[in-house]
Amino acid sequence: MxxxxxxxxxxxxxxxxxxxxxxxxxxxxxxxxxxxxxxxxADGFDNLRGILDDPDVVHALQLTVVVAVVAVVINTVFGVGISILIVRYRFPGRRLLNALLDVPLSVSPIVVGLALVLVYGGRSGWFGPGLEDAGLQVIFATPGIILATTFVALPLVIREVVPVLEEIGTEQEQAAQSLGATAAQTFRRITLPAIRWGVTYGVVLSLARSLGEFGAVKVVSGNVLGETRTATLVVEEKYLNFDQGGAYATAFLLALVAVACIVVVSIIRPKEEPR
Amino acid sequence: MSIEITGVTKRFGDFVALEDVSVSIPSGQLTALLGPSGGGKSTLLRIIAGLEYADAGTVGIEGLDATHLPARKRGVGFVFQHYAAFKHLSVRRNIAFGLEIRKRPKDEIRHRVDELLALVHLEQFAERLPAQLSGGQRQRMALARALAVEPKVLLLDEPFGALDAKVRKELREWLRRLHDEVHVTTVFVTHDQEEALEVADEIVVINEGRVEQIGSPDQLYDEPANDFVMRFLGPVTQLGDLLVRPHDVTLTTGADDPDAVAGRVARVVRVGFEVRVEVSTGEQVVLATMTRTEFLRLGVDAGTTVSVRVVPGAPVVPVSGSSVRSGLEVPAR
The missing domain is CATH 1.20.5 (Single alpha-helices involved in coiled-coils or other helix-helix interfaces)
Structure with missing residues (x-):
């Protein structure tokens, strides 16, 4: 003070x-x-109209949204689960797990991409050939892009939820249990409402990160026009091909969505969370 | 007996929180688990509630072996020191929680919650969030929430510990009256001997993971099993090798008394209606307390020579470390 x-x-x-x-x-x-x-x-709406009329760009935008949404859903479910595991339980290897969760933030995305190729690559990866025989192509296909995006955005929900879980403590959950609630009821009625703002921030950050992921996606996607090219790859492609208007327009759309997410959250967020 | 605890042991790492504790808690009464912080009383309460599990021993609740039952199946209401209010729910929804979990009809829930709101005097606060209540109000809400599911036993863990002295005193009297109305078997943990003596029908004194004594407030005060109980339940002073309450020490002037010890008044302190006289007997300083009237009748002051003795029949306990521990549980009840 x-x-x-x-x-x-x-x-x-x-x-x-x-x-x-x-x-x-x-x-x-x-x-x-x-x-x-x-x-x-710069030229009015020409640039925007230009990319939105291009079916390949529209496909790339759609792919980006699908990938981002799926990655966010996966990261939210597992992120909340892992957060509860880390905060509420003591087990051997907990500290190691905790440290491991920061790896996706510290390792370069391009390394992540290469690592995924080594594991899931169709010809020589560890699981790749087996999965491909079973009819699931991971690398150079949508599952690989989702995998890479999920990987890089993994810690964001966890890092938002863990401090909230630590702060609320276990007494409310214990009270719910002594009142007859099962673990699932306690989670849905007590824990989830208590951490909802942490989860919301985590989701928004994950979404923004997932929309913008470039390096890891570039390695695993194969960058096939109209198939596995995402919005960020479109930006690079157009920029390198001297279609700067298209590059800026696509980049603008990406930035717009990310900024909009954060603005919306800061508006709906309660000024002072009821304690 | 409502709660039967036999041979319960609990360790946290190397720390022994409870060691072979056996207690029977009678039905329909208000029982206090009294003892210093870290003595294991809260752990015992949490084991009864199923929030912790004992390493050894059994817990029976209303004739049912609850040793391995999860908390939600034990039929106990638990009230936490820091309220554990559901912060995102209104007072009404907090109290209704257990009933909603049990999927009772909406009308029944509303009716029951209204009754409980009246019982804890929170009718006008039903739609508020816990953050908008004072500490005492929050604790009353937590109590109503625990009572809503009609528990077989009500457990309170230092329920008034987080409140200021005045509210604590009010709530403690209110709890006593509430218990006389509701009659649910109640166990509460406290480290405040005054709280236990004032509210409880039965007191279990717990120290260092063991039961020191079980009895009514009168028994504990008048017949302490050992020097720990004697010291914990009220002020003590030492005369010779005996621990005695300062108000059971009398001073006389002049007359020779074969049982008395001679001494000299060292200091006189008056606190309101009470006068504290410190008498030096040469090797020790004995404290005697008396009313102001008695003090004036005695007519002594610092430096006066007096005879010191214990009132005949007053509780005394020999001073010694652990030798009196042999009589852990008082057989005579």
């Missing part, structure tokens, strides 16, 4: 700090994003 007082009354220093932070965020985030939007609409 005292510290906050001191910082608040420091006068000119406060404005300098504020100016630095604002300039930093402006130069690093706001301005570049604004330029993408500006370039998208």
């Amino acid at each position: 005292a510290e906050r007082q001191r910082l608040r009354t420091r006068g000119p220093g406060r404005f300098v700090t504020r100016a630095i932070v604002t300039a930093y965020l402006f130069l690093l985030v706001a301005w570049p994003l604004w330029l993408v939007a500006q370039n998208t609409f």
Whole structure:
């Protein structure tokens, strides 16, 4: 409290700090994003119309949405499950598991892509040939893209939910149990409502991350036009082929969805969560 | 007997929380588990509730072997020190929780919740969230929630421990009156001996994972089984090798008494209606408390020579570390 007082009354220093932070965020985030939007609409709606009339781009956008939604669903279900496991149970290897969960954030996505190819590759991967014999192609197909996207976004739900679970403690759950609730009833009626905001943030972050995944997807998708090319790959392709208008328009759409998610959450989020 | 605990042992790693504890708790009464923090009383309560499981021993509730039953099948109501209110549910929904889980008809639930709201005096707060209630109100809500499912036994873990002194005293009296109305077998944990003496029909004193004594408040106060119980239930002072309550020490002037010890008044402190006189007998300082009237009649002051003795028939316990532990449970009841 005292510290906050001191910082608040420091006068000119406060404005300098504020100016630095604002300039930093402006130069690093706001301005570049604004330029993408500006370039998208340089010729009015021509760029946007151009990509939306292209069936291959529309397919890529659809693929991206499908992949992102499936990856988010998987990550939400397993993320909540793993969070409960880590917070509520003590077992050998728990710390190791906890550390392992940060790997997807620290390892380069391109490494993730290569690793997945080694495991699921159709010709020489560990599981790949077997799965392919069973009629399921993973690498260079949608399942591989989903796998890669899920991998890179894995920790986001967990990192949002774990602190909330730790904070609410176990007493409410124990009270529910002593009142006759089964484990499933306790989860649905007590635990889930208590962690709902953590889950929501995790879902939004995962969705934004999944929509934007590039490196891992690039390796495992095969980048086949109209089949396994996702929106981020379209952006690269168009940019390299000097179709900058198309690249900016697609990039704009990707950024728009991600920003919209975060804006919506910050609006519907209660100002102060009831404790 | 409503709750039968036999030979219960519980360890947390190397720490022995309970060691071969056996207690019978009678039906329809208000029983206190009393003891210092970390003595194992909360662990015992949680084992009765099924929130912990004993390493050894059995728990019976109303004639049913509950040793391995999960909490939800034991028919116990549990009230936590920090309320454990369901924060996202209104007071009404909190109280209705157990009934909703049991899929009772909506009308019945509403009727029952209204009754309970009246019982705990929270009618006008039914639609509020727990965050909008005071601590005392939250604890009353938690009590109504536990009572809603008509438990066979009601367990309260330091129910008033998080409240300030005034509210604690009010709620404790209210709990006693409530129990006289509802008559459900109730066990509550407390480290406050005054709370236990005032509210409970029966007190189980637990220390270092073992039962020191079981009895009514009067028995515990008048016939403490050992020096631990004596010290824990109220103020004590030492005269010779005996522990005695300061209000059972009398001072006389002049007259020779063969049982008395001679001493000199070292200090006199007056606290309201009570006067505390410290008498030095040479090797020790004995504390005697008396009313102001008695003190004035005695007419002593610092420096006066007096005779000190224990009132005949007053409870005394020999001072010694563990030798009196032999009589852990008092046989005479």
